[in-house]
Amino acid sequence: MQSQRPLFARCLAVVSSLLLIAPLCSSQLLAQETEDPNRTCFMCHGDPENFSGREDHDRLTVTPEKFENCVHCSIGMTCLTCHTDYTYPHPEEYEPVGCARCHGSVVSNYEESVHGYALARGNERAPTCVSCHGVHEIRKSDDPESPTYHAHIAETCVECHSTGGLLTDEYVKLASPAQQYARSVHGVANEEAGENGISGAATCTDCHGVHDLKGHNDPASRINRLNVSSTCGECHEEIRSEYDRSIHGRALAAGVGDSPTCTDCHGEHLILRPDDPDAGTYAGHVAVDLCGNCHNDPTIIAKYNLQEGVVHSYTDSYHGWATRRDHGHAATCVSCHSAHLVLPKADPESSVSEANVVATCAQCHEGATDAFAESYDHVAASSATNAGRRIVTTIYISLITFVIGGMALHNAIIVNYYLVEKRRSDRRERGVVRFDRRQIFQHAGLALSFIVLVLTGFALRNPEVWWVKYSGIALLSETARGTIHRVAGVAIILTSIYHAWYVTAVRRGRAEMRAMAPSFQDIKDFGANIAFHIWRRRDRAKFPQYDYTQKAEYWAVVWGTVVMVITGFVLWFPTWATGWAPAWIVSISETVHYYEALLATLAIIVWHFFFVMFHPDVYPMSFIWLTGKMPEHEVQTVHGRWYDEEVADMLDGLDSGEIAAGRQSPSADPEPGEEA
Numbered sequence: 001m002q003s004q005r006p007l008f009a010r011c012l013a014v015v016s017s018l019l020l021i022a023p024l025c026s027s028q029l030l031a032q033e034t035e036d037p038n039r040t041c042f043m044c045h046g047d048p049e050n051f052s053g054r055e056d057h058d059r060l061t062v063t064p065e066k067f068e069n070c071v072h073c074s075i076g077m078t079c080l081t082c083h084t085d086y087t088y089p090h091p092e093e094y095e096p097v098g099c100a101r102c103h104g105s106v107v108s109n110y111e112e113s114v115h116g117y118a119l120a121r122g123n124e125r126a127p128t129c130v131s132c133h134g135v136h137e138i139r140k141s142d143d144p145e146s147p148t149y150h151a152h153i154a155e156t157c158v159e160c161h162s163t164g165g166l167l168t169d170e171y172v173k174l175a176s177p178a179q180q181y182a183r184s185v186h187g188v189a190n191e192e193a194g195e196n197g198i199s200g201a202a203t204c205t206d207c208h209g210v211h212d213l214k215g216h217n218d219p220a221s222r223i224n225r226l227n228v229s230s231t232c233g234e235c236h237e238e239i240r241s242e243y244d245r246s247i248h249g250r251a252l253a254a255g256v257g258d259s260p261t262c263t264d265c266h267g268e269h270l271i272l273r274p275d276d277p278d279a280g281t282y283a284g285h286v287a288v289d290l291c292g293n294c295h296n297d298p299t300i301i302a303k304y305n306l307q308e309g310v311v312h313s314y315t316d317s318y319h320g321w322a323t324r325r326d327h328g329h330a331a332t333c334v335s336c337h338s339a340h341l342v343l344p345k346a347d348p349e350s351s352v353s354e355a356n357v358v359a360t361c362a363q364c365h366e367g368a369t370d371a372f373a374e375s376y377d378h379v380a381a382s383s384a385t386n387a388g389r390r391i392v393t394t395i396y397i398s399l400i401t402f403v404i405g406g407m408a409l410h411n412a413i414i415v416n417y418y419l420v421e422k423r424r425s426d427r428r429e430r431g432v433v434r435f436d437r438r439q440i441f442q443h444a445g446l447a448l449s450f451i452v453l454v455l456t457g458f459a460l461r462n463p464e465v466w467w468v469k470y471s472g473i474a475l476l477s478e479t480a481r482g483t484i485h486r487v488a489g490v491a492i493i494l495t496s497i498y499h500a501w502y503v504t505a506v507r508r509g510r511a512e513m514r515a516m517a518p519s520f521q522d523i524k525d526f527g528a529n530i531a532f533h534i535w536r537r538r539d540r541a542k543f544p545q546y547d548y549t550q551k552a553e554y555w556a557v558v559w560g561t562v563v564m565v566i567t568g569f570v571l572w573f574p575t576w577a578t579g580w581a582p583a584w585i586v587s588i589s590e591t592v593h594y595y596e597a598l599l600a601t602l603a604i605i606v607w608h609f610f611f612v613m614f615h616p617d618v619y620p621m622s623f624i625w626l627t628g629k630m631p632e633h634e635v636q637t638v639h640g641r642w643y644d645e646e647v648a649d650m651l652d653g654l655d656s657g658e659i660a661a662g663r664q665s666p667s668a669d670p671e672p673g674e675e676a
Helices: 002-035 039-045 064-068 104-111 114-120 129-133 150-158 178-183 185-193 204-208 228-233 237-245 247-253 262-266 283-295 298-304 310-315 318-324 333-337 357-362 370-375 387-428 437-461 466-471 478-505 507-516 520-533 548-572 574-580 584-614 632-638 640-651
Strands: 431-433 629-631
Touching (some): 104 114, 150 185, 150 204, 228 262, 283 298, 283 310, 283 333, 310 318, 387 629, 437 584, 478 507, 574 584
């Protein structure tokens, strides 16, 4: 114990010294706080290094310069004004600072808003006072540096309502209006006003409110349907007055919820000028896309007993035709009925009432009279309500059917004559085997299955086109259509397998494949053929057994069939395909399948039909696909090299109408009753 007495004595001396110094330190701190009440707080919070590495670094760092810009500082408030119960050392958790002590009414409004409701439900994403106003550098709303300054409101709201969408705790995406607002007339005007300018154009809080933001279903909300016109009317007072007097405004006020209000026509956030082609109020969109939303809706028409056919009677008029051509001066719905003061004809104030309709027409048609105004309206323009127009329409449809149908029958008889005569001429003429029976069978199988695949395939992608509706395919159920399409697909696969066997196992087939092989001579033949047809070569090009057009088409069919079969199987059995291939194979196969089918169909129409029907050498049609025979004159004209090298010798000694078997297949497998 004696050895510890010196240490005890020293500790007692230190404590005594502290007790003597404490009053002096307290008086000095008191003097400093009187001079600067926040100095003690700044000793720690004014140094950013004290909080480096912490997630709440920005919140805890409060420099004197930062606090001096705060509106609270300007009115003499100190740190302890808000942080009343803070002691040092600070505990780990504090109750958040409450703004209600000074801003009670604002906080009450906030608590009743959608933001306050979300916060009360425990949504951590819900904005609070500091989310919009800041923490320690809160500025007045008329300060250009303030996040609540008019020109910065949209930027502040975008912090949550970004282009990616606001996601709730229930994973429900709310509207993401930022990008749309930026493109709107309001957003563009505010952007053009500059950083320190005020355009007067509406921003988020002008429409939704400041602290009392409410959902559109809340009757007290500024964006509730019943209140929208009043909200817009704060800036557009005259238009609001017209709308409230219109039939739309009256109906909405009477509780007709289907009646349109400002946002139904102009949009909510993407409000564009009427001369902008993307605007719903653009002339080209007004009749069908805007007014037609209600006045062309059978449910709305029946519900409120509106006049039928008004949209069609407009679109089927000169005004409608000119508008579709983007003629800027053609009348639209709003030209006659006005944009906002839309009233029924029976209302004396209406622009289309008996007293005013002539003046309305005279806006475009100078010198308009009562008779002129009466000559065109929705009643006169509609066959349903205009008996004279209906009778004339019926007469002309009957006349067109009879006259054009008769013309078609007349011309069909003439075409049939030339088809029969060409067939007879081919029979009388010597010829050479172009297709044997197996080739005719393969061609028929390919053609039939291809046609069925095209019709049933495109009917799935384009069910609204006229040929789908009138061909009867539209009447098929999807199960029936899909089954027919798959059966045709199997048929084309079997035909292809048979063809592969034919060109590898049968001597004639192998000879045909050798004749179909591409060569450098095909390029020369192409040049010679084009030169002849543009009058740069006197002599016609002489082609071999198969020319470059036929070779190109054959190998295109081979390639297209392989592609369509592979992608078709992927689409038919997607679970099997994704079991061994990446997931993207299904969507890529769907795209390839469609466009390869489109390419093949167009190639058949533009290329194949031309050479087998419309080419002058074979018109009106080549019968090789039915008879397998190519007449001598056709071989000599189209395939001159083949004729000179092989066919001429084979035809020598044959009588008219006889067919040479063809030197390219001297040992072809014989058909029953035929010579090899």
